[in-house]
Amino acid sequence: MITVSVLYPNKEGARFDMTYYLAKHIPMVKKVLGSALKGVTVEQGVGGGAPGSKAEYSTICHLRFDSVQSFQASFGPNAEAIQKDVPNYSSIPPIVQISEVKLS
Amino acid sequence: MITVSVLYPNKEGARFDMTYYLAKHIPMVKKVLGSALKGVTVEQGVGGGAPGSKAEYSTICHLRFDSVQSFQASFGPNAEAIQKDVPNYSSIPPIVQISEVKLS
Numbered sequence: 001m002i003t004v005s006v007l008y009p010n011k012e013g014a015r016f017d018m019t020y021y022l023a024k025h026i027p028m029v030k031k032v033l034g035s036a037l038k039g040v041t042v043e044q045g046v047g048g049g050a051p052g053s054k055a056e057y058s059t060i061c062h063l064r065f066d067s068v069q070s071f072q073a074s075f076g077p078n079a080e081a082i083q084k085d086v087p088n089y090s091s092i093p094p095i096v097q098i099s100e101v102k103l104s
Numbered sequence: 105m106i107t108v109s110v111l112y113p114n115k116e117g118a119r120f121d122m123t124y125y126l127a128k129h130i131p132m133v134k135k136v137l138g139s140a141l142k143g144v145t146v147e148q149g150v151g152g153g154a155p156g157s158k159a160e161y162s163t164i165c166h167l168r169f170d171s172v173q174s175f176q177a178s179f180g181p182n183a184e185a186i187q188k189d190v191p192n193y194s195s196i197p198p199i200v201q202i203s204e205v206k207l208s
Contacts, residue, residue: 003147005164022207042207043107046172049200056201060109068150096153097160103126103146 001038001101003062004071006094010045010058015091018044018059025085029063032081036074039064059090068098105142105205107166108175110198114149114162119195122148122163129189133167136185140178143168163194172202 008016022042030037041062045055065071075082086093112120126146134141145166149159169175179186190197 002150003164005147007160018206026207040207041205043109043203044206045201045203046106047202049202055203056111056199057203060107060201060203095160097149097164098151098153099147099149099159099161099164101145102122102148103130103144 001104002065002068002071003099003101004065004075005097005099006061006063007057007097008059008090008094009092010055011092013091014058016058017089020089021059025089026061028085029082032078033063033074036065036070037063038066064101071098105208106169106172106175107203107205108169108179109201109203110165110167111161111200112163112194112198113196114159115196117195118162120162121193124193125163129193130165132189133186136182137167137178140169140174141167142170168205175202 008014026040026042030040039062043060043062045057045059047053047055063071065074112118130144130146134144143166147164147166149161149163151157151159167175169178
């Protein structure tokens with residue numbers, strides 16, 4: 001199992017529209033990725049590790065796939081449609097990383 | 105439900121011992137946090153979003169709790185023991201953030 005993490009930096013002045021993200025973007029992503037997508041989690045940053053500190057990321061999204069191959073096969077043909085929607089809810093591009101799930 | 109994300113930067117030359125982390129650190133964390141900990145996920149970074157790019161984080165760990173209060177009550181008295189173990193598996197301190205789960 002792999003996770004594709006999409007991390008939106010919590011930069012000063014950065015805009016992130018959680019309402020649009022949950023109501024429009026995520027449903028579109030789920031639709032185009034179809035059965036290759038095994039699960040999706042969306043988290044909203046509320047704070048850092050130290051009391052009163054800022055969260056590093058305003059939003060963290062995790063997408064689960066069986067394998068890197070399965071992610072690439074489903075994401076590749078839809079990459080443009082997914083990426084074209086980002087400016088509709090975020091003023092900054094996310095950091096993306098692929099991870100192998102070691103414990104779940 | 106909240107998530108405490110612990111992100112270990114994938115810096116040049118940084119050491120991270122996944123074997124120790126899974127065999128010793130995580131079991132210790134689970135033991136001291138007890139029933140307040142609702143779930144734990146460990147992921148190992150394998151690459152960035154662009155083909156051939158490096159993962160931003162060598163390891164990402166997610167800890168689930170019912171609330172920030174429940175996290176603080178269980179983590180607070182054990183913070184020193186948990187943090188003292190970090191140098192046993194990582195040469196760099198992690199980034200920590202608390203997030204509210206919006207979709208799961």
